[in-house]
Amino acid sequence: MTTIHIAKTSRWFGNVVAVNDVTMDIRPGVTGLLGPNGAGKSTLIHMMSGFLAPSSGAVTLDERPIWRNAAAYREIGLVPEREGMYDYLTGGEFVLANAELHGLPDPGAAARRALDTVDMTGAADRRISTYSKGMRQRVKMASALVHDPSVLLLDEPFNGMDPRQRMHLMDLLRTMGDEGRTVLFSSHILEEVEQLATHIEVIVAGRHAASGDYRRIRRLMTDRPHRYLVRSSDDRALAAALIADPSTSGIEFDAAERALRVQAVDFGRFTTRLPLLARDNGIRLLTVSPSDESLESVFSYLVSA
Numbered sequence: 001m002t003t004i005h006i007a008k009t010s011r012w013f014g015n016v017v018a019v020n021d022v023t024m025d026i027r028p029g030v031t032g033l034l035g036p037n038g039a040g041k042s043t044l045i046h047m048m049s050g051f052l053a054p055s056s057g058a059v060t061l062d063e064r065p066i067w068r069n070a071a072a073y074r075e076i077g078l079v080p081e082r083e084g085m086y087d088y089l090t091g092g093e094f095v096l097a098n099a100e101l102h103g104l105p106d107p108g109a110a111a112r113r114a115l116d117t118v119d120m121t122g123a124a125d126r127r128i129s130t131y132s133k134g135m136r137q138r139v140k141m142a143s144a145l146v147h148d149p150s151v152l153l154l155d156e157p158f159n160g161m162d163p164r165q166r167m168h169l170m171d172l173l174r175t176m177g178d179e180g181r182t183v184l185f186s187s188h189i190l191e192e193v194e195q196l197a198t199h200i201e202v203i204v205a206g207r208h209a210a211s212g213d214y215r216r217i218r219r220l221m222t223d224r225p226h227r228y229l230v231r232s233s234d235d236r237a238l239a240a241a242l243i244a245d246p247s248t249s250g251i252e253f254d255a256a257e258r259a260l261r262v263q264a265v266d267f268g269r270f271t272t273r274l275p276l277l278a279r280d281n282g283i284r285l286l287t288v289s290p291s292d293e294s295l296e297s298v299f300s301y302l303v304s305a
């Protein structure tokens, strides 16, 4: 059972601060590292896997520093986002080369076991250049697992996978988490993280924004104020009715859109109250559309909360 502890850790590149004073623990089981593009997920993962030194703070594996600690590397498997594979090798040769680099006592057996875990035994003798995106991903997984690490870190592993490959990988990661390994994967898609992770850490613009199980993260994301664009048969009367209702905290008329811009207190209350208010006042609703549903706006709300 292994825990990665990230303590007051920052990493900057020149004057770009990629990770800013982050503190979190990654424990056994499956953790999702959720954040929009450029949030600092890869930089954090590279520090956890010993590829990158923190500029300040510390990243440790059961109290031992990871940076420049070969013993720690033996306990960590990394599936990077980018592909650094030799296409002229077969999948089997690639995994075997990794087993040999780790200095394992029986590299052949270790490679066979890892390929079997990811269901690639049948395709192990084919060149990597002939593999689909999902097969390449599985071979990367096998290389990361070849030394039977207690920690598995995966950077955006579901990118470019079809639904079947996605399900297969989810099952595999779930099993590893259930076995007591410490599994962390990054993603910018909430639904993906919800399906798999028992624990979620959210990172935005290099800062740690939230942590908890998916219910807590989902609640944080839906209970925030929402903005809607609303058109109706009588915008003036609707605005008067809405502003008198506790579900609404602000309204303005957008002349260019010929619509109301409504700031709702929270999602659930507004969406139940709006149709009732319209009906009671004899108003027809023509358009109701959320105007700030991008993941970025959700994330920036979390950071400012």
Ligand SMILES: Nc1ncnc2c1ncn2[C@@H]1O[C@H](COP(=O)(O)OP(=O)(O)OP(=O)(O)O)[C@@H](O)[C@H]1O
Pocket: 013, 016, 017, 018, 035, 036, 037, 038, 039, 040, 041, 042, 043, 044
């Ligand atoms: N080697 C580097 N040199 C300069 N800037 C970097 C370097 N690596 C990362 N950054 C910057 O640090 C920030 C965080 O990048 P990072 O790749 O960690 O984010 P991410 O959440 O993994 O995003 P993505 O999902 O797009 O890869 C970005 O602004 C990025 O441009």
